[in-house]
Amino acid sequence: MTVFVGCDLGGTNIKAGLVDMDQMKVLHAKSAETLSHKGHDDVMRRMGTLITEVIEESGIDRGRIKGVGVSAPGVLDLEKGHTLFLPNLYGQWRDVPLGPTLSKYLNLPVSMLNDVRAITLGEYTFGAGKGVESMACYAIGTGIGGGVVVNGQLVLGIGGTAGELGHMTIDINGPRCGCGNYGCMEAFASAPAIASMGVKAVQQGLTTKIADLAEQDLNKITPELIAQAANMGDEIANEIWRNAGSYIGTGVSNVIVTFGPKRIVISGGVAAAGDLLLEPIRETIKKRVFIVPLEEIEVVTGALGNEAGIMGMATWASLQL
Protein backbone atom coordinates (compact mmCIF):
# COMPACT_ATOMS: atom_id res chain seq x y z
CA MET A 1 0.00 0.00 0.00
CA THR A 2 1.47 3.36 -1.11
CA VAL A 3 0.01 6.24 0.89
CA PHE A 4 0.37 9.98 0.38
CA VAL A 5 -1.26 12.85 2.22
CA GLY A 6 -3.20 15.47 0.31
CA CYS A 7 -3.91 18.76 2.05
CA ASP A 8 -5.82 21.81 0.86
CA LEU A 9 -5.45 25.24 2.39
CA GLY A 10 -8.64 27.14 1.57
CA GLY A 11 -9.94 30.56 2.51
CA THR A 12 -12.44 29.03 4.96
CA ASN A 13 -11.25 25.49 5.72
CA ILE A 14 -8.14 23.37 5.75
CA LYS A 15 -8.71 19.80 4.57
CA ALA A 16 -6.34 16.86 4.86
CA GLY A 17 -6.69 13.26 3.74
CA LEU A 18 -4.73 10.06 3.40
CA VAL A 19 -4.88 8.62 -0.09
CA ASP A 20 -4.17 5.00 -0.97
CA MET A 21 -2.62 5.40 -4.42
CA ASP A 22 -3.05 1.72 -5.35
CA GLN A 23 -6.73 1.53 -4.42
CA MET A 24 -7.25 5.08 -5.68
CA LYS A 25 -9.27 6.11 -2.66
CA VAL A 26 -9.27 8.44 0.31
CA LEU A 27 -8.71 6.33 3.45
CA HIS A 28 -9.40 9.00 6.04
CA ALA A 29 -9.91 12.76 5.88
CA LYS A 30 -10.80 15.62 8.15
CA SER A 31 -10.97 19.38 8.10
CA ALA A 32 -10.52 22.40 10.35
CA GLU A 33 -11.23 26.08 10.04
CA THR A 34 -8.50 28.15 8.38
CA LEU A 35 -8.88 31.19 10.67
CA SER A 36 -6.39 33.08 8.55
CA HIS A 37 -6.87 36.26 10.61
CA LYS A 38 -4.73 34.57 13.29
CA GLY A 39 -1.70 34.85 11.03
CA HIS A 40 0.30 32.43 8.92
CA ASP A 41 2.35 30.92 11.75
CA ASP A 42 -0.86 29.88 13.49
CA VAL A 43 -2.37 28.56 10.23
CA MET A 44 0.75 26.50 9.46
CA ARG A 45 0.80 25.08 13.00
CA ARG A 46 -2.81 23.95 12.70
CA MET A 47 -2.14 22.48 9.25
CA GLY A 48 0.67 20.41 10.78
CA THR A 49 -1.60 19.32 13.64
CA LEU A 50 -4.43 18.40 11.27
CA ILE A 51 -2.16 16.29 9.06
CA THR A 52 -0.69 14.57 12.14
CA GLU A 53 -4.19 13.81 13.45
CA VAL A 54 -5.32 12.37 10.12
CA ILE A 55 -2.30 10.07 10.05
CA GLU A 56 -2.69 8.96 13.68
CA GLU A 57 -6.46 8.44 13.48
CA SER A 58 -6.09 6.30 10.35
CA GLY A 59 -4.04 3.72 12.25
CA ILE A 60 -1.72 3.42 9.27
CA ASP A 61 1.95 2.85 9.99
CA ARG A 62 3.66 6.23 9.63
CA GLY A 63 6.48 4.58 7.69
CA ARG A 64 4.08 3.84 4.84
CA ILE A 65 3.48 7.53 4.22
CA LYS A 66 5.81 8.71 1.49
CA GLY A 67 5.00 12.38 1.20
CA VAL A 68 2.59 15.28 1.52
CA GLY A 69 1.07 17.49 -1.16
CA VAL A 70 -0.32 20.88 -0.11
CA SER A 71 -2.50 23.05 -2.32
CA ALA A 72 -3.27 26.72 -1.79
CA PRO A 73 -5.56 29.17 -3.59
CA GLY A 74 -3.17 31.48 -5.34
CA VAL A 75 0.28 31.97 -6.78
CA LEU A 76 3.11 29.86 -5.36
CA ASP A 77 6.82 29.38 -5.80
CA LEU A 78 6.67 25.68 -6.62
CA GLU A 79 10.39 25.07 -6.32
CA LYS A 80 10.79 26.65 -2.88
CA GLY A 81 7.30 25.66 -1.70
CA HIS A 82 6.55 29.25 -0.70
CA THR A 83 3.25 31.09 -1.04
CA LEU A 84 3.52 34.28 -3.08
CA PHE A 85 -0.03 35.66 -3.25
CA LEU A 86 -3.16 34.18 -1.65
CA PRO A 87 -5.90 36.74 -2.27
CA ASN A 88 -8.60 34.84 -0.34
CA LEU A 89 -6.67 34.71 2.95
CA TYR A 90 -6.21 37.53 5.42
CA GLY A 91 -2.85 39.21 5.80
CA GLN A 92 0.34 39.01 3.82
CA TRP A 93 1.18 35.59 2.45
CA ARG A 94 4.04 36.97 0.38
CA ASP A 95 6.96 34.52 0.40
CA VAL A 96 5.72 32.44 3.35
CA PRO A 97 7.73 29.15 3.54
CA LEU A 98 4.67 26.93 3.90
CA GLY A 99 6.23 23.85 2.30
CA PRO A 100 9.56 23.84 4.20
CA THR A 101 7.83 24.66 7.51
CA LEU A 102 5.40 21.74 7.18
CA SER A 103 8.15 19.45 5.94
CA LYS A 104 10.23 20.17 9.04
CA TYR A 105 7.21 19.79 11.35
CA LEU A 106 6.09 16.49 9.80
CA ASN A 107 9.52 15.16 8.84
CA LEU A 108 8.11 14.28 5.41
CA PRO A 109 8.72 15.69 1.93
CA VAL A 110 6.13 18.38 1.09
CA SER A 111 5.32 19.58 -2.42
CA MET A 112 2.92 22.34 -3.36
CA LEU A 113 0.52 23.24 -6.17
CA ASN A 114 -2.27 25.71 -6.86
CA ASP A 115 -5.63 24.37 -5.61
CA VAL A 116 -7.39 24.20 -8.97
CA ARG A 117 -4.42 22.55 -10.65
CA ALA A 118 -4.75 19.97 -7.83
CA ILE A 119 -8.42 19.37 -8.72
CA THR A 120 -7.38 19.02 -12.38
CA LEU A 121 -4.72 16.45 -11.53
CA GLY A 122 -7.11 14.54 -9.25
CA GLU A 123 -9.84 14.37 -11.89
CA TYR A 124 -7.29 13.45 -14.53
CA THR A 125 -5.70 10.64 -12.53
CA PHE A 126 -8.70 9.15 -10.72
CA GLY A 127 -11.85 10.82 -12.00
CA ALA A 128 -13.55 12.27 -15.07
CA GLY A 129 -10.32 12.58 -17.04
CA LYS A 130 -9.21 8.98 -16.84
CA GLY A 131 -8.22 7.39 -20.15
CA VAL A 132 -7.56 10.48 -22.27
CA GLU A 133 -4.18 12.06 -22.94
CA SER A 134 -5.38 15.66 -22.89
CA MET A 135 -7.97 17.44 -20.78
CA ALA A 136 -9.13 20.86 -19.65
CA CYS A 137 -10.72 21.24 -16.21
CA TYR A 138 -12.82 24.11 -14.91
CA ALA A 139 -13.70 24.65 -11.26
CA ILE A 140 -16.61 27.06 -11.20
CA GLY A 141 -17.49 28.63 -7.88
CA THR A 142 -16.81 32.08 -6.42
CA GLY A 143 -14.24 32.38 -9.18
CA ILE A 144 -13.44 30.22 -12.18
CA GLY A 145 -10.17 28.34 -11.99
CA GLY A 146 -8.87 25.66 -14.25
CA GLY A 147 -6.12 23.38 -15.28
CA VAL A 148 -4.76 21.80 -18.41
CA VAL A 149 -3.32 18.37 -19.17
CA VAL A 150 -1.42 17.89 -22.45
CA ASN A 151 0.17 14.61 -23.58
CA GLY A 152 -0.60 13.06 -20.18
CA GLN A 153 1.10 15.79 -18.18
CA LEU A 154 -0.33 18.56 -16.04
CA VAL A 155 0.87 21.78 -17.68
CA LEU A 156 2.46 24.07 -15.09
CA GLY A 157 3.41 27.08 -17.23
CA ILE A 158 5.35 29.75 -15.38
CA GLY A 159 5.29 29.05 -11.62
CA GLY A 160 2.21 26.86 -11.94
CA THR A 161 0.07 29.65 -13.40
CA ALA A 162 -1.04 27.73 -16.52
CA GLY A 163 -4.73 26.84 -16.55
CA GLU A 164 -6.21 30.17 -15.45
CA LEU A 165 -9.05 29.45 -17.87
CA GLY A 166 -11.53 31.74 -16.11
CA HIS A 167 -9.40 34.70 -17.15
CA MET A 168 -9.73 34.26 -20.88
CA THR A 169 -11.19 37.36 -22.48
CA ILE A 170 -14.35 36.35 -24.30
CA ASP A 171 -15.62 39.91 -24.79
CA ILE A 172 -13.02 42.53 -25.66
CA ASN A 173 -15.52 45.21 -24.50
CA GLY A 174 -16.80 43.22 -21.54
CA PRO A 175 -17.29 44.06 -17.84
CA ARG A 176 -14.57 44.39 -15.22
CA CYS A 177 -13.27 41.16 -13.68
CA GLY A 178 -11.89 40.78 -10.16
CA CYS A 179 -8.44 40.08 -11.67
CA GLY A 180 -8.19 43.58 -13.14
CA ASN A 181 -8.95 42.63 -16.75
CA TYR A 182 -12.21 43.30 -18.61
CA GLY A 183 -14.40 40.70 -20.29
CA CYS A 184 -13.01 37.56 -18.62
CA MET A 185 -15.23 34.47 -18.69
CA GLU A 186 -15.23 34.62 -14.87
CA ALA A 187 -16.91 38.04 -14.99
CA PHE A 188 -19.79 36.44 -16.93
CA ALA A 189 -20.21 32.97 -15.49
CA SER A 190 -18.84 32.57 -11.94
CA ALA A 191 -21.36 31.63 -9.22
CA PRO A 192 -21.83 35.31 -8.25
CA ALA A 193 -22.23 36.29 -11.92
CA ILE A 194 -24.90 33.59 -12.39
CA ALA A 195 -26.63 34.64 -9.16
CA SER A 196 -26.60 38.25 -10.33
CA MET A 197 -28.51 37.24 -13.47
CA GLY A 198 -31.23 35.87 -11.15
CA VAL A 199 -31.14 39.03 -9.02
CA LYS A 200 -31.55 41.17 -12.11
CA ALA A 201 -34.50 39.14 -13.38
CA VAL A 202 -36.28 39.56 -10.03
CA GLN A 203 -35.40 43.26 -9.84
CA GLN A 204 -36.78 43.73 -13.33
CA GLY A 205 -40.02 42.15 -12.16
CA LEU A 206 -39.87 39.34 -14.73
CA THR A 207 -42.30 36.47 -14.18
CA THR A 208 -40.08 33.83 -12.60
CA LYS A 209 -40.19 31.31 -9.78
CA ILE A 210 -36.80 32.61 -8.60
CA ALA A 211 -38.53 35.39 -6.60
CA ASP A 212 -40.81 32.98 -4.72
CA LEU A 213 -38.09 30.42 -4.06
CA ALA A 214 -35.92 33.21 -2.63
CA GLU A 215 -38.88 34.50 -0.58
CA GLN A 216 -38.41 37.89 -2.28
CA ASP A 217 -34.94 38.19 -0.66
CA LEU A 218 -32.27 38.96 -3.26
CA ASN A 219 -29.61 37.70 -0.82
CA LYS A 220 -31.02 34.20 -1.10
CA ILE A 221 -30.57 33.95 -4.87
CA THR A 222 -27.84 31.43 -5.68
CA PRO A 223 -26.99 29.24 -8.69
CA GLU A 224 -28.53 26.30 -6.76
CA LEU A 225 -31.79 28.18 -6.35
CA ILE A 226 -31.81 29.20 -10.02
CA ALA A 227 -31.20 25.55 -10.95
CA GLN A 228 -34.12 24.54 -8.72
CA ALA A 229 -36.37 27.04 -10.53
CA ALA A 230 -35.12 25.86 -13.92
CA ASN A 231 -35.87 22.24 -13.03
CA MET A 232 -39.42 23.33 -12.13
CA GLY A 233 -39.76 24.53 -15.74
CA ASP A 234 -39.17 28.22 -15.09
CA GLU A 235 -38.30 29.81 -18.44
CA ILE A 236 -36.28 32.75 -17.05
CA ALA A 237 -34.19 30.41 -14.90
CA ASN A 238 -33.57 28.14 -17.89
CA GLU A 239 -32.50 31.15 -19.93
CA ILE A 240 -29.99 32.12 -17.24
CA TRP A 241 -28.39 28.68 -17.51
CA ARG A 242 -28.37 28.90 -21.30
CA ASN A 243 -26.57 32.24 -21.01
CA ALA A 244 -24.08 30.89 -18.48
CA GLY A 245 -23.45 27.89 -20.73
CA SER A 246 -22.97 30.16 -23.72
CA TYR A 247 -20.29 32.17 -21.88
CA ILE A 248 -18.52 29.08 -20.55
CA GLY A 249 -18.89 27.33 -23.90
CA THR A 250 -17.16 30.26 -25.60
CA GLY A 251 -14.21 29.91 -23.25
CA VAL A 252 -14.20 26.14 -23.77
CA SER A 253 -14.25 26.68 -27.56
CA ASN A 254 -11.12 28.82 -27.22
CA VAL A 255 -9.41 26.06 -25.27
CA ILE A 256 -10.44 23.49 -27.91
CA VAL A 257 -8.90 25.44 -30.81
CA THR A 258 -5.74 25.99 -28.75
CA PHE A 259 -4.82 22.42 -27.85
CA GLY A 260 -7.75 20.11 -28.60
CA PRO A 261 -8.41 18.40 -25.24
CA LYS A 262 -10.52 15.25 -25.62
CA ARG A 263 -12.25 15.72 -22.29
CA ILE A 264 -13.62 18.96 -20.81
CA VAL A 265 -14.36 18.54 -17.10
CA ILE A 266 -16.68 21.00 -15.36
CA SER A 267 -16.34 20.86 -11.57
CA GLY A 268 -17.00 23.14 -8.60
CA GLY A 269 -20.30 24.06 -6.97
CA VAL A 270 -21.87 25.40 -10.16
CA ALA A 271 -21.34 22.03 -11.90
CA ALA A 272 -24.17 20.65 -9.73
CA ALA A 273 -26.54 22.21 -12.26
CA GLY A 274 -25.60 19.28 -14.54
CA ASP A 275 -27.18 19.28 -17.99
CA LEU A 276 -28.77 22.68 -17.39
CA LEU A 277 -25.21 23.96 -17.80
CA LEU A 278 -23.56 21.21 -19.86
CA GLU A 279 -26.08 21.17 -22.72
CA PRO A 280 -25.67 24.87 -23.60
CA ILE A 281 -21.89 24.46 -23.30
CA ARG A 282 -22.04 21.62 -25.84
CA GLU A 283 -24.35 23.62 -28.15
CA THR A 284 -22.07 26.65 -28.00
CA ILE A 285 -19.03 24.59 -28.94
CA LYS A 286 -20.89 23.25 -31.98
CA LYS A 287 -21.71 26.82 -33.05
CA ARG A 288 -18.18 28.14 -32.55
CA VAL A 289 -15.68 25.42 -33.43
CA PHE A 290 -15.48 24.29 -37.06
CA ILE A 291 -11.99 22.97 -37.69
CA VAL A 292 -11.64 20.45 -34.84
CA PRO A 293 -13.53 17.10 -35.05
CA LEU A 294 -15.91 17.66 -32.13
CA GLU A 295 -17.23 14.09 -32.07
CA GLU A 296 -14.01 13.13 -30.29
CA ILE A 297 -14.54 15.67 -27.48
CA GLU A 298 -16.69 15.08 -24.39
CA VAL A 299 -17.98 17.68 -21.94
CA VAL A 300 -18.62 16.07 -18.55
CA THR A 301 -18.94 17.02 -14.88
CA GLY A 302 -16.21 16.19 -12.38
CA ALA A 303 -16.40 12.71 -10.82
CA LEU A 304 -14.62 13.23 -7.50
CA GLY A 305 -16.55 16.11 -5.93
CA ASN A 306 -14.82 17.55 -2.88
CA GLU A 307 -12.20 14.82 -2.87
CA ALA A 308 -10.65 15.90 -6.19
CA GLY A 309 -8.20 18.33 -4.60
CA ILE A 310 -7.00 15.95 -1.88
CA MET A 311 -6.54 13.12 -4.39
CA GLY A 312 -4.80 15.47 -6.78
CA MET A 313 -2.35 16.67 -4.13
CA ALA A 314 -1.55 13.11 -3.05
CA THR A 315 -0.88 12.37 -6.74
CA TRP A 316 1.27 15.47 -7.07
CA ALA A 317 3.31 14.46 -4.03
CA SER A 318 3.79 10.98 -5.51
CA LEU A 319 5.00 12.47 -8.83
CA GLN A 320 7.70 14.51 -7.07
CA LEU A 321 9.54 11.48 -5.63
Added chain:
Amino acid sequence: MTVFVGCDLGGTNIKAGLVDMDQMKVLHAKSAETLSHKGHDDVMRRMGTLITEVIEESGIDRGRIKGVGVSAPGVLDLEKGHTLFLPNLYGQWRDVPLGPTLSKYLNLPVSMLNDVRAITLGEYTFGAGKGVESMACYAIGTGIGGGVVVNGQLVLGIGGTAGELGHMTIDINGPRCGCGNYGCMEAFASAPAIASMGVKAVQQGLTTKIADLAEQDLNKITPELIAQAANMGDEIANEIWRNAGSYIGTGVSNVIVTFGPKRIVISGGVAAAGDLLLEPIRETIKKRVFIVPLEEIEVVTGALGNEAGIMGMATWASLQL
Protein backbone atom coordinates in the same frame (compact mmCIF):
# COMPACT_ATOMS: atom_id res chain seq x y z
CA MET B 1 25.29 15.11 -42.71
CA THR B 2 21.63 14.23 -42.04
CA VAL B 3 19.37 15.56 -44.75
CA PHE B 4 15.58 15.71 -44.92
CA VAL B 5 13.31 17.24 -47.51
CA GLY B 6 10.69 19.77 -46.47
CA CYS B 7 7.88 20.48 -48.91
CA ASP B 8 4.95 22.89 -48.64
CA LEU B 9 1.81 22.58 -50.72
CA GLY B 10 0.23 26.05 -50.80
CA GLY B 11 -2.77 27.51 -52.56
CA THR B 12 -0.52 29.33 -55.07
CA ASN B 13 2.90 27.65 -54.94
CA ILE B 14 4.57 24.38 -54.06
CA LYS B 15 7.93 24.79 -52.33
CA ALA B 16 10.52 22.11 -51.67
CA GLY B 17 13.88 22.31 -49.96
CA LEU B 18 16.72 20.12 -48.72
CA VAL B 19 17.55 20.79 -45.08
CA ASP B 20 20.84 19.87 -43.42
CA MET B 21 19.66 19.05 -39.91
CA ASP B 22 23.14 19.27 -38.38
CA GLN B 23 23.99 22.66 -39.86
CA MET B 24 20.38 23.78 -39.39
CA LYS B 25 20.17 25.28 -42.85
CA VAL B 26 18.39 24.97 -46.18
CA LEU B 27 20.89 23.61 -48.71
CA HIS B 28 18.80 24.07 -51.83
CA ALA B 29 15.18 25.00 -52.49
CA LYS B 30 12.89 25.72 -55.39
CA SER B 31 9.24 26.31 -56.06
CA ALA B 32 6.60 25.74 -58.71
CA GLU B 33 3.04 26.86 -59.25
CA THR B 34 0.37 24.74 -57.57
CA LEU B 35 -2.17 24.99 -60.43
CA SER B 36 -4.69 23.16 -58.29
CA HIS B 37 -7.39 23.56 -60.97
CA LYS B 38 -5.57 20.78 -62.88
CA GLY B 39 -6.65 18.26 -60.25
CA HIS B 40 -4.91 16.49 -57.41
CA ASP B 41 -3.24 13.79 -59.53
CA ASP B 42 -1.50 16.48 -61.55
CA VAL B 43 -0.54 18.44 -58.41
CA MET B 44 0.90 15.34 -56.76
CA ARG B 45 2.88 14.47 -59.90
CA ARG B 46 4.41 17.94 -59.99
CA MET B 47 5.20 17.78 -56.28
CA GLY B 48 7.09 14.54 -56.90
CA THR B 49 8.94 16.09 -59.84
CA LEU B 50 9.83 19.21 -57.85
CA ILE B 51 11.23 17.20 -54.95
CA THR B 52 13.22 15.00 -57.35
CA GLU B 53 14.65 18.09 -59.06
CA VAL B 54 15.67 19.66 -55.75
CA ILE B 55 17.48 16.50 -54.74
CA GLU B 56 19.23 16.08 -58.11
CA GLU B 57 20.21 19.75 -58.44
CA SER B 58 21.74 19.76 -54.97
CA GLY B 59 24.28 17.11 -55.95
CA ILE B 60 23.76 15.39 -52.62
CA ASP B 61 23.93 11.60 -52.59
CA ARG B 62 20.35 10.35 -52.58
CA GLY B 63 21.25 7.80 -49.91
CA ARG B 64 21.82 10.60 -47.42
CA ILE B 65 18.19 11.70 -47.64
CA LYS B 66 16.26 10.05 -44.83
CA GLY B 67 12.73 11.26 -45.39
CA VAL B 68 10.30 13.87 -46.64
CA GLY B 69 7.89 16.09 -44.72
CA VAL B 70 4.95 17.59 -46.61
CA SER B 71 2.76 20.37 -45.24
CA ALA B 72 -0.63 21.40 -46.58
CA PRO B 73 -3.02 24.24 -45.69
CA GLY B 74 -5.89 22.46 -44.01
CA VAL B 75 -7.07 19.42 -42.12
CA LEU B 76 -5.17 16.17 -42.63
CA ASP B 77 -5.27 12.59 -41.50
CA LEU B 78 -1.77 12.50 -40.04
CA GLU B 79 -1.63 8.74 -39.60
CA LYS B 80 -2.66 7.87 -43.15
CA GLY B 81 -1.03 10.94 -44.69
CA HIS B 82 -4.27 11.86 -46.48
CA THR B 83 -5.66 15.34 -47.03
CA LEU B 84 -9.17 15.81 -45.61
CA PHE B 85 -10.06 19.44 -46.28
CA LEU B 86 -7.91 22.04 -48.10
CA PRO B 87 -10.15 25.11 -48.44
CA ASN B 88 -7.60 27.19 -50.40
CA LEU B 89 -7.20 24.65 -53.23
CA TYR B 90 -9.60 24.02 -56.08
CA GLY B 91 -11.64 20.86 -56.18
CA GLN B 92 -12.20 18.09 -53.70
CA TRP B 93 -9.19 17.17 -51.60
CA ARG B 94 -11.28 14.91 -49.37
CA ASP B 95 -9.28 11.80 -48.45
CA VAL B 96 -6.59 12.24 -51.11
CA PRO B 97 -3.63 9.90 -50.36
CA LEU B 98 -0.96 12.60 -50.80
CA GLY B 99 1.56 11.05 -48.39
CA PRO B 100 1.43 7.45 -49.69
CA THR B 101 1.42 8.61 -53.33
CA LEU B 102 4.56 10.72 -52.88
CA SER B 103 6.20 8.04 -50.80
CA LYS B 104 5.73 5.52 -53.58
CA TYR B 105 6.91 7.97 -56.25
CA LEU B 106 10.03 9.01 -54.31
CA ASN B 107 10.71 5.72 -52.56
CA LEU B 108 11.18 7.64 -49.30
CA PRO B 109 9.11 7.84 -46.10
CA VAL B 110 6.71 10.81 -46.23
CA SER B 111 5.06 12.40 -43.18
CA MET B 112 2.52 15.19 -43.20
CA LEU B 113 1.51 18.16 -41.06
CA ASN B 114 -0.63 21.29 -41.32
CA ASP B 115 1.36 24.18 -42.84
CA VAL B 116 1.19 26.52 -39.84
CA ARG B 117 2.14 23.76 -37.41
CA ALA B 118 5.16 23.28 -39.72
CA ILE B 119 6.09 26.97 -39.35
CA THR B 120 5.69 26.61 -35.58
CA LEU B 121 7.97 23.59 -35.46
CA GLY B 122 10.54 25.30 -37.71
CA GLU B 123 10.64 28.44 -35.57
CA TYR B 124 10.74 26.34 -32.41
CA THR B 125 13.61 24.12 -33.56
CA PHE B 126 15.77 26.56 -35.52
CA GLY B 127 14.36 30.05 -35.13
CA ALA B 128 12.66 32.44 -32.71
CA GLY B 129 11.58 29.69 -30.32
CA LYS B 130 15.01 28.19 -29.65
CA GLY B 131 15.84 27.69 -25.99
CA VAL B 132 12.38 27.75 -24.41
CA GLU B 133 10.26 24.74 -23.49
CA SER B 134 6.91 26.28 -24.43
CA MET B 135 5.89 28.58 -27.24
CA ALA B 136 2.92 29.88 -29.18
CA CYS B 137 3.33 30.82 -32.83
CA TYR B 138 1.02 32.92 -34.99
CA ALA B 139 1.23 33.14 -38.77
CA ILE B 140 -0.72 36.23 -39.76
CA GLY B 141 -1.58 36.63 -43.42
CA THR B 142 -4.79 36.06 -45.37
CA GLY B 143 -5.91 34.09 -42.32
CA ILE B 144 -4.41 33.65 -38.88
CA GLY B 145 -2.99 30.22 -38.16
CA GLY B 146 -0.93 29.11 -35.27
CA GLY B 147 0.77 26.38 -33.37
CA VAL B 148 1.61 25.48 -29.83
CA VAL B 149 4.63 23.85 -28.20
CA VAL B 150 4.28 22.57 -24.62
CA ASN B 151 7.09 20.90 -22.66
CA GLY B 152 9.28 20.83 -25.75
CA GLN B 153 6.70 19.08 -27.94
CA LEU B 154 4.55 20.36 -30.76
CA VAL B 155 0.97 19.84 -29.58
CA LEU B 156 -1.04 18.03 -32.25
CA GLY B 157 -4.46 17.82 -30.61
CA ILE B 158 -7.03 15.86 -32.56
CA GLY B 159 -5.73 15.14 -36.07
CA GLY B 160 -3.21 17.97 -35.86
CA THR B 161 -5.89 20.63 -35.33
CA ALA B 162 -4.39 22.09 -32.14
CA GLY B 163 -3.03 25.60 -32.54
CA GLU B 164 -5.88 27.20 -34.48
CA LEU B 165 -5.19 30.36 -32.49
CA GLY B 166 -6.80 32.68 -35.03
CA HIS B 167 -10.15 31.11 -34.24
CA MET B 168 -10.31 32.08 -30.60
CA THR B 169 -13.40 34.13 -29.88
CA ILE B 170 -12.29 37.48 -28.46
CA ASP B 171 -15.67 39.17 -28.87
CA ILE B 172 -18.73 37.07 -28.10
CA ASN B 173 -20.80 39.55 -30.13
CA GLY B 174 -18.19 40.04 -32.84
CA PRO B 175 -18.34 39.91 -36.65
CA ARG B 176 -18.58 36.78 -38.79
CA CYS B 177 -15.36 34.90 -39.45
CA GLY B 178 -14.59 32.84 -42.56
CA CYS B 179 -14.63 29.70 -40.39
CA GLY B 180 -18.34 30.08 -39.58
CA ASN B 181 -17.89 31.41 -36.03
CA TYR B 182 -18.41 35.01 -34.91
CA GLY B 183 -15.85 37.21 -33.15
CA CYS B 184 -12.69 35.21 -33.96
CA MET B 185 -9.39 37.06 -33.67
CA GLU B 186 -8.90 36.36 -37.40
CA ALA B 187 -12.02 38.38 -38.21
CA PHE B 188 -10.39 41.39 -36.51
CA ALA B 189 -6.70 41.17 -37.32
CA SER B 190 -5.90 39.12 -40.45
CA ALA B 191 -4.19 40.95 -43.32
CA PRO B 192 -7.56 41.60 -45.04
CA ALA B 193 -9.07 42.82 -41.74
CA ILE B 194 -6.15 45.23 -41.22
CA ALA B 195 -6.38 46.40 -44.85
CA SER B 196 -10.11 46.98 -44.38
CA MET B 197 -9.40 49.35 -41.48
CA GLY B 198 -7.32 51.40 -43.92
CA VAL B 199 -10.03 51.23 -46.57
CA LYS B 200 -12.60 52.45 -44.06
CA ALA B 201 -10.42 55.36 -42.94
CA VAL B 202 -10.03 56.49 -46.55
CA GLN B 203 -13.72 55.98 -47.29
CA GLN B 204 -14.59 58.07 -44.25
CA GLY B 205 -12.40 60.84 -45.63
CA LEU B 206 -10.10 60.88 -42.59
CA THR B 207 -6.88 62.84 -42.99
CA THR B 208 -4.34 60.10 -43.63
CA LYS B 209 -1.39 59.42 -45.91
CA ILE B 210 -2.93 56.03 -46.72
CA ALA B 211 -5.07 57.61 -49.45
CA ASP B 212 -2.10 59.23 -51.21
CA LEU B 213 0.15 56.19 -50.91
CA ALA B 214 -2.63 54.10 -52.45
CA GLU B 215 -3.14 56.72 -55.18
CA GLN B 216 -6.80 56.93 -54.11
CA ASP B 217 -7.30 53.28 -55.14
CA LEU B 218 -8.85 51.23 -52.33
CA ASN B 219 -7.58 48.04 -54.00
CA LYS B 220 -4.00 49.10 -53.30
CA ILE B 221 -4.44 49.37 -49.53
CA THR B 222 -2.50 46.58 -47.81
CA PRO B 223 -0.98 46.10 -44.35
CA GLU B 224 2.42 46.93 -45.91
CA LEU B 225 1.10 50.23 -47.22
CA ILE B 226 -0.51 51.07 -43.86
CA ALA B 227 2.81 50.27 -42.16
CA GLN B 228 4.57 52.58 -44.61
CA ALA B 229 2.13 55.38 -43.72
CA ALA B 230 2.55 54.69 -40.00
CA ASN B 231 6.33 54.88 -40.31
CA MET B 232 5.90 58.29 -41.99
CA GLY B 233 4.17 59.45 -38.79
CA ASP B 234 0.60 59.12 -40.00
CA GLU B 235 -1.64 59.06 -36.92
CA ILE B 236 -4.54 57.11 -38.48
CA ALA B 237 -2.20 54.42 -39.75
CA ASN B 238 -0.57 54.15 -36.33
CA GLU B 239 -3.99 53.81 -34.75
CA ILE B 240 -4.84 50.94 -37.12
CA TRP B 241 -1.74 49.08 -35.94
CA ARG B 242 -2.59 49.81 -32.31
CA ASN B 243 -6.05 48.35 -32.90
CA ALA B 244 -4.65 45.29 -34.68
CA GLY B 245 -2.18 44.79 -31.82
CA SER B 246 -4.96 45.12 -29.29
CA TYR B 247 -6.99 42.37 -31.00
CA ILE B 248 -4.00 40.07 -31.42
CA GLY B 249 -2.80 40.89 -27.90
CA THR B 250 -6.17 39.82 -26.52
CA GLY B 251 -5.86 36.45 -28.23
CA VAL B 252 -2.26 36.15 -27.03
CA SER B 253 -3.40 36.97 -23.47
CA ASN B 254 -5.86 34.07 -23.68
CA VAL B 255 -3.07 31.75 -24.76
CA ILE B 256 -0.86 32.98 -21.90
CA VAL B 257 -3.46 32.24 -19.19
CA THR B 258 -4.09 28.82 -20.77
CA PHE B 259 -0.58 27.39 -20.82
CA GLY B 260 1.95 30.14 -20.15
CA PRO B 261 4.26 29.97 -23.18
CA LYS B 262 7.57 31.78 -22.57
CA ARG B 263 7.90 32.88 -26.16
CA ILE B 264 5.18 34.28 -28.44
CA VAL B 265 6.31 34.25 -32.08
CA ILE B 266 4.51 36.45 -34.61
CA SER B 267 5.24 35.40 -38.19
CA GLY B 268 3.60 35.70 -41.60
CA GLY B 269 3.44 38.71 -43.90
CA VAL B 270 1.80 41.00 -41.35
CA ALA B 271 4.72 40.46 -38.92
CA ALA B 272 6.83 42.65 -41.25
CA ALA B 273 5.21 45.62 -39.47
CA GLY B 274 7.55 44.82 -36.57
CA ASP B 275 7.20 47.02 -33.50
CA LEU B 276 4.19 48.82 -35.00
CA LEU B 277 2.39 45.56 -34.23
CA LEU B 278 4.50 44.05 -31.44
CA GLU B 279 4.41 47.04 -29.09
CA PRO B 280 0.59 47.19 -28.84
CA ILE B 281 0.52 43.40 -28.44
CA ARG B 282 2.89 43.73 -25.47
CA GLU B 283 0.88 46.62 -24.00
CA THR B 284 -2.37 44.70 -24.33
CA ILE B 285 -0.94 41.68 -22.53
CA LYS B 286 0.11 43.94 -19.63
CA LYS B 287 -3.44 45.30 -19.41
CA ARG B 288 -5.13 41.91 -19.57
CA VAL B 289 -2.95 39.35 -17.78
CA PHE B 290 -2.50 39.72 -14.04
CA ILE B 291 -1.77 36.29 -12.60
CA VAL B 292 1.11 35.14 -14.81
CA PRO B 293 4.59 36.68 -14.31
CA LEU B 294 4.87 38.52 -17.63
CA GLU B 295 8.54 39.43 -17.23
CA GLU B 296 9.33 35.85 -18.23
CA ILE B 297 7.40 36.09 -21.51
CA GLU B 298 8.78 37.54 -24.74
CA VAL B 299 6.84 38.60 -27.83
CA VAL B 300 9.06 38.43 -30.91
CA THR B 301 8.80 38.17 -34.69
CA GLY B 302 9.65 34.93 -36.50
CA ALA B 303 13.32 34.46 -37.38
CA LEU B 304 13.13 32.15 -40.40
CA GLY B 305 10.85 34.06 -42.78
CA ASN B 306 9.71 31.95 -45.73
CA GLU B 307 12.04 29.08 -44.79
CA ALA B 308 10.22 28.31 -41.52
CA GLY B 309 7.77 25.86 -43.10
CA ILE B 310 10.38 23.94 -45.10
CA MET B 311 12.66 23.68 -42.06
CA GLY B 312 9.72 22.66 -39.88
CA MET B 313 8.68 19.90 -42.27
CA ALA B 314 12.22 18.54 -42.51
CA THR B 315 12.24 18.50 -38.69
CA TRP B 316 8.85 16.80 -38.58
CA ALA B 317 10.07 14.12 -41.01
CA SER B 318 13.16 13.56 -38.82
CA LEU B 319 11.00 13.18 -35.69
CA GLN B 320 8.93 10.43 -37.33
CA LEU B 321 11.87 8.05 -37.83
